[in-house]
Amino acid sequence: MAIERNHLKKIKDNLYEIPKTYRSDMRVPARIYVNKKMFSQIFRDKSLEQLINVTTLPGIQKYALAMPDIHEGYGFPIGGVAAIDYENGVISPGGIGFDINCLTGKTRILHSFGYWTKIKDLESEWQESSVKSINFNRGAIDASLLSFQRFKPKNKVYRIKTLSGLTIEATEDHPFFTSERKMMSLKKLKVNSKIAVYPFEGVKYEKPNKSIIVSKKDIEKLKIEGNKKQIISELTSRGLLPLKTDNEKLPFLLKLYGFILGDGTINFIGQKKKGIIWFYGNPEDLSEIRNDIIKLGYKPSKIYSRSRKH
Numbered sequence: 001m002a003i004e005r006n007h008l009k010k011i012k013d014n015l016y017e018i019p020k021t022y023r024s025d026m027r028v029p030a031r032i033y034v035n036k037k038m039f040s041q042i043f044r045d046k047s048l049e050q051l052i053n054v055t056t057l058p059g060i061q062k063y064a065l066a067m068p069d070i071h072e073g074y075g076f077p078i079g080g081v082a083a084i085d086y087e088n089g090v091i092s093p094g095g096i097g098f099d100i101n102c103l104t105g106k107t108r109i110l111h112s113f114g115y116w117t118k119i120k121d122l123e124s125e126w127q128e129s130s131v132k133s134i135n136f137n138r139g140a141i142d143a144s145l146l147s148f149q150r151f152k153p154k155n156k157v158y159r160i161k162t163l164s165g166l167t168i169e170a171t172e173d174h175p176f177f178t179s180e181r182k183m184m185s186l187k188k189l190k191v192n193s194k195i196a197v198y199p200f201e202g203v204k205y206e207k208p209n210k211s212i213i214v215s216k217k218d219i220e221k222l223k224i225e226g227n228k229k230q231i232i233s234e235l236t237s238r239g240l241l242p243l244k245t246d247n248e249k250l251p252f253l254l255k256l257y258g259f260i261l262g263d264g265t266i267n268f269i270g271q272k273k274k275g276i277i278w279f280y281g282n283p284e285d286l287s288e289i290r291n292d293i294i295k296l297g298y299k300p301s302k303i304y305s306r307s308r309k310h
Helices: 039-043 047-054 216-221 228-237 250-263 283-295
Strands: 009-012 015-018 030-033 060-071 078-084 108-110 115-118 130-135 139-144 157-161 167-171 175-177 183-185 212-214 264-269 274-279
Touching: 015 047, 030 047, 039 047, 047 060, 047 078, 108 130, 216 228, 250 264, 250 274, 250 283
Parallel strands: 030 060
Antiparallel strands: 009 015, 015 030, 060 078, 108 115, 130 139, 157 167, 175 183, 264 274
């Protein structure tokens, strides 16, 4: 979704804000310093979209900021500023421009939904995609993509093949995690070097068809006490009705369905039989569940904890 003028809220003269509610994965608001004369220029490229991507970084503090000279960069916008928490945040080798971590377009990428696809196939949808990334403190996590760039590298490209039959092509400065428990550039690896691989391969991505799973008529046929018109209106406003197999929100529904059958429960309370869904688990998993619910267009409660003896 392209950022438009009405998405910016004026805080005071020369300061505007894109609120955290603009996109579900934003961790903090985005603030832009610009005067009236320069205001129209900030919509000429993808600098604001890149600023929104900065707000999704783990550990970012308070705001992602854009100075008056903001313009499109590599991952961050040029003129972008972000403060990142030292212990829980990320380290970027150069948000506005760098030439490392280069892989060929046919390299497999594991999507957060559990399927693999090739990097080149993400070009048209990278802004809506998230992939599995290894965090050495938290393990495998879902990570948003900050930028997608296609270019011919200036340095050497090598092909690695492991004894287990895996292959990958990358530039000589691409880092790999080794048995010495440190990152090492490809050009420093030798025959018989041991590198880490992620054990879960995933399934090959297959584009779904557009058949309808749930329609308006299906809701109308239900024998329920609730207000069907209100249910239909709520689901339609969130893009969940009619629910088709190619709906981008379907994977989140399936994940939540699995959680409900596992560590969740549904209760219908009160005279109006109001439905409430509860989830139980560790805080990290519950935080991910909250994010999935938000992506569906609903507002979940905060995470609660309690201690019991039994």
